[in-house]
Amino acid sequence: MGGRGLAPLPRDVVALGPSLGLIGGGHGGRPTGRRRALSGLAVALAHLGVVTLGALQVDLLGGGSLARTVAYYAVLSGADSSYDFFAPRVDARPEASFQVTDATGAVRTEGLAPGANREAAIRVDNIVRLFLLTDEEKVRRSLAASWAGKVFARHPGAESVVFRLEFCDLPSMREYREGKQPSWDLEYQAKFVPQAKLRAAREAPGGTP
Amino acid sequence: MSTEAISPPRESAPRQGTSLLARALRAATCFAFAPASAAPLAVLRIGLASVLLVQAALVYPALHEIYSQSGILQGSLGDAFLQLDLPRIGWLIALLAPLGLPEATIITATGVVYVLSLAALLAGWRTRLAAGLCWFTHLMLMVTVDITNYGADIFANIFLFYLIWVPSGAALSLDRRRRRASAEPTTAARLGLRVIQIHLCIAYLASGLHKAAGEQWWNGEAIWRSLMLPGYRQLDFSWLAYHPWIAMILGWTVLLIEIGYPFLIWPRLTRRLWVAATVALHVGIAVFMSLGIFGAIMSVLTVAAFAVSAEPGRRSLVA
Numbered sequence: 092m093g094g095r096g097l098a099p100l101p102r103d104v105v106a107l108g109p110s111l112g113l114i115g116g117g118h119g120g121r122p123t124g125r126r127r128a129l130s131g132l133a134v135a136l137a138h139l140g141v142v143t144l145g146a147l148q149v150d151l152l153g154g155g156s157l158a159r160t161v162a163y164y165a166v167l168s169g170a171d172s173s174y175d176f177f178a179p180r181v182d183a184r185p186e187a188s189f190q191v192t193d194a195t196g197a198v199r200t201e202g203l204a205p206g207a208n209r210e211a212a213i214r215v216d217n218i219v220r221l222f223l224l225t226d227e228e229k230v231r232r233s234l235a236a237s238w239a240g241k242v243f244a245r246h247p248g249a250e251s252v253v254f255r256l257e258f259c260d261l262p263s264m265r266e267y268r269e270g271k272q273p274s275w276d277l278e279y280q281a282k283f284v285p286q287a288k289l290r291a292a293r294e295a296p297g298g299t300p
Numbered sequence: 301m302s303t304e305a306i307s308p309p310r311e312s313a314p315r316q317g318t319s320l321l322a323r324a325l326r327a328a329t330c331f332a333f334a335p336a337s338a339a340p341l342a343v344l345r346i347g348l349a350s351v352l353l354v355q356a357a358l359v360y361p362a363l364h365e366i367y368s369q370s371g372i373l374q375g376s377l378g379d380a381f382l383q384l385d386l387p388r389i390g391w392l393i394a395l396l397a398p399l400g401l402p403e404a405t406i407i408t409a410t411g412v413v414y415v416l417s418l419a420a421l422l423a424g425w426r427t428r429l430a431a432g433l434c435w436f437t438h439l440m441l442m443v444t445v446d447i448t449n450y451g452a453d454i455f456a457n458i459f460l461f462y463l464i465w466v467p468s469g470a471a472l473s474l475d476r477r478r479r480r481a482s483a484e485p486t487t488a489a490r491l492g493l494r495v496i497q498i499h500l501c502i503a504y505l506a507s508g509l510h511k512a513a514g515e516q517w518w519n520g521e522a523i524w525r526s527l528m529l530p531g532y533r534q535l536d537f538s539w540l541a542y543h544p545w546i547a548m549i550l551g552w553t554v555l556l557i558e559i560g561y562p563f564l565i566w567p568r569l570t571r572r573l574w575v576a577a578t579v580a581l582h583v584g585i586a587v588f589m590s591l592g593i594f595g596a597i598m599s600v601l602t603v604a605a606f607a608v609s610a611e612p613g614r615r616s617l618v619a
Binding site: 128131132135138139142143146147152162163166167168169170172173174175176177178179180181183184186203204207208209210211213214215216217218220221224237238240241259261263264265267268273 | 332333355358359361362365366372373374384386439445447448449450451454455457458459461487488491494495498499502503504505506507510511512513514515516517520521522524525526528529530531538540541542544547590591592593
């Protein structure tokens with residue numbers, strides 16, 4: 092393990108020494124073993140170089156064909172990670188909720204995957220973040236509609252589903268001491284009605300065109 | 301050759317410089333290539349496979365909701381955000397379309413292959429093949445719904461990839477029992493372990509420096525928000541607002557553990573303390589933010605890489 096003092100070198104390491112130019116000559120060594128060790132070292136150093144580029148958040152995808160090849164390798168090996176978890180700040184996560192109104196007018200609120208355990212819920216909650224990756228209203232509407240569709244599938248008798256995407260506005264510690272309470276900021280809201288019900292409403296006397 | 305054989309001569313300054321260089325280079329060679337036991341790599345293999353099996357059991361009930369095109373991310377909506385064309389379940393569906401296999405069957409089959417290869421990896425049976433299958437199926441699942449991934453998946457991907465190349469089946473494995481792998485210390489085990497150790501050092505240093513760039517980790521707000529924001533909050537920590545110094549000290553401690561990791565995990569004097577501090581950090585994240593799988597994976601990585609002895613002939617596993 093790391094941090095140990097210098098111990099006598101085993102034979103294959105001594106054999107490797109002269110080829111690396113690290114240790115005084117006088118030792119032979121199998122060329123194949125040396126080549127393999129040197130190749131292994133070169134690959135390891137190159138890989139750690141890619142890991143370092145990832146940690147430094149260097150964008151290789153925007154580069155030429157070599158950079159793009161390295162980017163592919165980095166993604167496959169996980170060397171592209173920048174390890175910026177909860178950094179430089181801890182942001183509020185978007186919270187998606189669905190207000191389901193049934194035929195009697197009763198309203199209940201639920202999440203995208205009610206009853207999911209924590210590990211599954213993390214993944215489902217992460218999907219909601221897709222909303223923040225685009226400003227395109229068409230894409231946002233499609234995402235919201237597809238999720239509302241899942242809720243309608245769970246509640247076939249629902250009259251409408253209101254999708255709300257909110258962020259928790261958590262006061263700082265000082266603000267909290269001064270009495271400010273956490274609140275919710277609405278990022279997006281859309282109401283969905285089953286097409287059959289919408290059509291019926293339009294065809295009814297006095298219905299909207 | 302012994303250590304004494306390369307001790308610096310005292311005749312002249314140039315000779316002394318050369319000798320010091322030789323000594324340093326010899327230490328570097330020993331650092332990277334001195335044959336090592338595969339025990340740390342085996343502990344990494346067993347620990348990682350165990351945690352990922354638990355994770356797979358937890359995700360299984362939502363498997364189709366998460367990965368199916370008729371699930372939470374319907375149709376090709378997810379594809380709109382993909383940056384690279386990488387293997388994903390959609391590829392398999394297209395590839396197997398002539399066989400008329402439904403998507404649900406392909407997703408289930410991918411999950412089954414993943415779990416079986418994890419079990420093989422855990423037992424050390426055909427270890428490299430098992431690691432390769434694990435890595436590939438895990439990658440396919442990651443790429444299919446890229447947005448769902450978080451730290452646990454990223455580190456699993458990294459270390460499953462390493463397990464393909466390092467001789468983790470040379471200890472505590474069925475391959476070893478069946479003599480398909482040699483128990484002899486190898487330079488490959490040492491080099492593999494060094495790469496893993498250095499990768500962890502880069503990861504913790506980067507994580508610590510990214511955090512240190514923000515004001516929240518210095519004034520304690522990051523701790524306050526981690527404990528109080530919905531999505532992370534497990535207990536009521538509102539009392540922390542009246543003792544902000546506690547949050548501030550905890551924030552500094554996180555920075556110290558992460559930025560100090562690459563410097564204080566190596567010396568024997570501080571290694572055990574830093575392993576314990578790092579594990580405590582991840583246990584804290586697991587308990588207070590309910591990120592149990594992430595905490596378990598990160599603890600396994602540090603324990604395997606720095607707390608398990610790689611020295612040949614050592615009876616104790618503890619470094």
